[in-house]
Amino acid sequence: xxxxxxxxxxxxxxxxxxxxxxxxxxxxxxxxxxxxxxxxxxxxxxxxxxxxxxxxxxxxxxxxxxxxxxxxxxxxxxxxxxxxxxxxxxxxxxxxxxxxxxxxxxxxxxxxxxxxx
Numbered sequence: 001x002x003x004x005x006x007x008x009x010x011x012x013x014x015x016x017x018x019x020x021x022x023x024x025x026x027x028x029x030x031x032x033x034x035x036x037x038x039x040x041x042x043x044x045x046x047x048x049x050x051x052x053x054x055x056x057x058x059x060x061x062x063x064x065x066x067x068x069x070x071x072x073x074x075x076x077x078x079x080x081x082x083x084x085x086x087x088x089x090x091x092x093x094x095x096x097x098x099x100x101x102x103x104x105x106x107x108x109x110x111x112x113x114x115x116x117x
Contacts, residue, residue: 003090010086014079021075025068032064 039057046053 003093006090006093007086010082014082017078017082018075021071025071028067028071029064032060035060 036057039053039060042053
């Protein structure tokens, strides 16, 4: 039962974590799209600066992709670390249960042996 509760809590944490970063990415995308639109309008008005503006637009798009990639790598790393912590904790709990069971069996066997003598 504790294992299921723990797993459920870990899944909730991971989902919360993913939602948090998805919201951040959406905010960043919205901000960058607004900037891109502003630049597109400037390009229409300033035809003599077309090349310069186009370069800036492409640079911003590239920066957006790089930012998204960094954020995704960071999220994946944190997710993997959290998953590993969860796996280790679960493994430790299983080992502890097994040890307690073995100790109980040993004590029972010792008690039986002591009664026989």
